[in-house]
Amino acid sequence: MIRLLMVLTVGVALAYGAGPALAQPAPVVPQTGIEPVDTLGNEVNTAVQNAPTTAQGLANTIVPGSGDAAKALVDIAASADPVGAVVGAVLGGLESKLLEVVLEHGKLKERVTTLEADNTKRAVDLQHARALVDQQATQIATLTQQVQSMQSEMAAALGAMEQQAGSLQARIAELERTKGTITAPFKVLDSSGFPMVLIDENGATFSIVGGGSTNIALKQGSHPQIYLGDQASGVSIEAGETNRISIVSGDSAVFELKQDAGQGVMMTATTTEGSVELGSGPGLVGIMVKKGDQPAAGLGTFDGRGIALRVFAASGMVVGAMGENPGAPGTGIAYVGNGTQNAAALAVAQDGSGIVHAFATDGTVGSGLIGGDRMVAAYNAAGNAVVTIGKSENSEGGNVTARDPAGDGIFRAGYNSAVTGGDACVYRAKRQNVFCLGIGAPGMGIGTF
Structure with a gap:
């Protein structure tokens, strides 16, 4: 019986240590926020809290409902009843079972210790995992920011590509429109x-x-x-x-x-010797030949004058010309001079006959050939013929007539058709008669010629 008590006492002491049998506080397992680790901690707490705290509880744990029986056995043993000897054998078996329970409890306690160590290790691992999670979260945030930046860049790139595509399409359309154009x-x-x-x-x-x-x-x-x-x-x-x-x-x-x-048409050919101008305009209608810078010859207008064939002196003055007579339109005239005045002229009379005039130094006509009258005449400064030589108006013979300043004849000598010979007559205005030189008889006779 004493042995039984010792066993029970040792078993309780091994299970819970010395001192009164008090309920053991449950280990506090930190919550990690990770479900598998937290579940393991809860299992440890449950095992410790369910551990038996008294012999009676231990007996109940061994054999359900055996707590009261164990207590009765103890009481019998304490009464020194001979029945205790009978129960001894039973208690010996119970002692063996109790030792197994104590050993099992030790194993359980080691398991708890191991679980606590594992829990601590897992907590450390959890901290590492949490740090890794934080690091990954930071990386994810960085990646998210990079992705957002890339999305913005891609959106901008897509916008630029769309704009470029629009520009290319417009350029293609323009190239199609201007095909073959450079x-x-x-x-x-x-x-x-x-x-x-x-x-x-x-x-x-x-x-x-x-x-x-x-x-x-x-x-x-x-x-x-x-x-x-x-x-x-x-x-x-x-x-x-x-x-x-x-x-x-x-x-x-x-x-x-x-x-x-405004100037018409002008053609000019120039060399070091001079030039030739061919024009049709206000300045020149015709051709102009120049020696150096001075006109040499021309056919056409000149200085506002009519069209003519002109010859120029080295001074550029006209010394000879032939063209339409401005005094008798439709007729021609040719003249020569020294550039300041005319010296001789060949013209056409109104009846179509020709006239040749030689001019005096004062510019008046000095002499002339009158084709219509078949006459050569000399003129005074007043322009009146004072001497004429020509065909007689009375015959086909000729005569010479001297004239007064007014151009009236005062002496004539020539052919007389009546006598088929010559006559010479003088006219005296004061006596109003004509005195002629007779032919073949002395003295003067009156005759006509």
Whole structure:
């Protein structure tokens, strides 16, 4: 019986330590927020709280409902009843069972310790896991920010691509619309890189290697122009208010053909010797030949005068001309002079006959040939004939007549058809008679001729 009590006492002491049998506080397992670890901690608490705290509880744990029986056995043993010997064997078995329970409880306690260590390790692992989670959360936040930034960049890139696509579509449409059209400026090079063709806002230039080019000027605000040649010489064609064709040598035009609405048409060929002008306009209708800068000959108008064939002196003065007689329209006239006055003239009378005049130094007619009257005449300063030689008005013979200043005859000698010979007569105005020299008899006779 004492042995039984000792066993019970040792078992209780092994299970709970010395001292009164008090309920053990349940271990506090920290909550981690991780479900598997928290569940394990709860199981440990449940096991500790359910551990038996008294022998009676231990007996109940061993055999359900055996707590009261164990107590009765103890009481019998204490009464020194011989029955205790009988129960001894039973208690011996119970002692063995109790030892197993104590050992099992020790194992349980080791299990609890192991679980606590595991719990601590898992808590540490949990902290590492939480740090890793925090790190991953930071990385996720960073990645989220990067993704958002990439989304913004992609949206901007897509917008730019859409804009570029729109621009390309518009450009394609423009290219389709202007198919076969080339926009200036541009140039065409040969295999050596020499610019054969250059087209810009000023026009087009066609060039050849070694010199020479063709320029087509189409500059805004200027007249179109084509130039063929090089720096030394060339041909220029210009269109506009003044249409012009020029052959240029250096800085001078050696040939020029131009047309101007206000000046008509003018062609000029120039050399170092002089020039030839052919024109049809207010300044010249005809051709003008110049020696140096001075006119030498011309056929046409000159200085507002009518059309004539003119010969010029070295001074540029007209010394000979032939053209329409301004005093008798429809008739011709030719004259020579010294540039300041006429010296001789060949003209046409109103009846169509010819007249030749030789002028005196004062510009009046000195003598003349009158074709219509078949006469040669000498004129005074008043323009009256004072001597005439010509055909007789009475016959086919001729006569010579001397005249007074008014042009009236005062002496005549010539052929007399009545006597088939010559007569000479003098007219005296005061006596109002004519005295003639008789032929074949002395003295003077009256006759007509």
